[in-house]
Amino acid sequence: MSSTLRQWVDEAENTVIFTGAGMSTDSGIPDFRSPGGVWTRMAPIMFQDFIASEENRIEAWRRKFAMSDELGTPQPNDGHRAVAQLVANGKVSAVITQNIDNLHQDSGIAEDKIIELHGNGTYAVCLDCDLRHELNDIRSAFESDDMATAPGCQNCGGMVKAATISFGQAMPETQMKRAEAATLSCDLFIAIGSSLQVFPAAGFPVLARHNGARLVIINREPTELDDTASLVINEEITPTLQNILRLDS
Incomplete structure (x- = not known):
């Protein structure tokens, strides 16, 4: 499955990555x-x-x-660094995140590439x-x-x-619009470390798929959107992301 994902990343013209809490658990931040x-x-x-x-x-x-x-x-883990490398290589145009930990920025991704929903x-x-x-x-x-x-x-x-963004607080309008625009422009959408249960954020993978993009879900546990996905990888996140870059260690 990792080889398929590597191929799809190579083939894609515009990839968007969406991250949830599972992205940062290897940095010691619990879900x-x-x-x-x-x-x-x-x-x-x-x-x-x-x-x-x-x-x-x-x-x-x-x-x-x-x-x-x-x-x-907490410090960025190798998964964060793999995502940062994909951005640096021009493979990923935007990182939409549900996380509030700033670790994507700390991994070296420019602010204008990061969309913080929460x-x-x-x-x-x-x-x-x-x-x-x-x-x-x-x-x-x-x-x-x-x-x-x-x-x-x-x-x-x-x-x-x-x-x-606290429970009961309105979602940030500018970030939501940026996320929607990024989602509609991509041909590969990779959701990483999210249960995909928290809406409206979890609506973006669905939007990408309905717009014709390939949807890849990388998560340790099954999600409610697995049946919608083009590819599901229920494996550890960090090594899976390293495999995309052929950085296996």
Whole structure:
């Protein structure tokens, strides 16, 4: 199956890669939705609840920094580097990701090639003026106040939130439009490490297939879209991606 995928990548004029949580598990980042994941241990704070209550905002930031301490500083794995090499080789025009870990950027892929559907967890933004805030600055102020006050924007005083898309929050319109355009322009769409259960993001592989592109799904477990796919590879992600580049080790 890897040889077929290599051939299809060579033949394709425009390949788009779509990544989910399984892309980053080899970097030590667990899938939040898997058994034992974060969302099986605690209920997520809905966006409307974050907005409505300072107590919820304080709890959201407390969780954010506790999780950061638990994860440490994850680094790109060989799968990320393989994707970056495909981009550098001109084989991949866009990387659409559900991940918020910034590891595609850290692997060397330019920002304009990455489409983040669920935001980015490595910085924060003001919900009123959109000013970017660095997490280290927020954490210093938050902890110096004994976590008694939710972080606010130094520019306008608005609410500051991690730059991720929370449950109940609207999807980012610009990123969704970019993802749709990339999907409609490709002749090969490779979905990697995603259960393909979270919509609207999971609609892009379906859109690609309906538009005539080959759809490849690489995931350790079966997905609900396997019957739609042109090729399904239920194998470890990193070695599968290395095989595309003939970088087996």
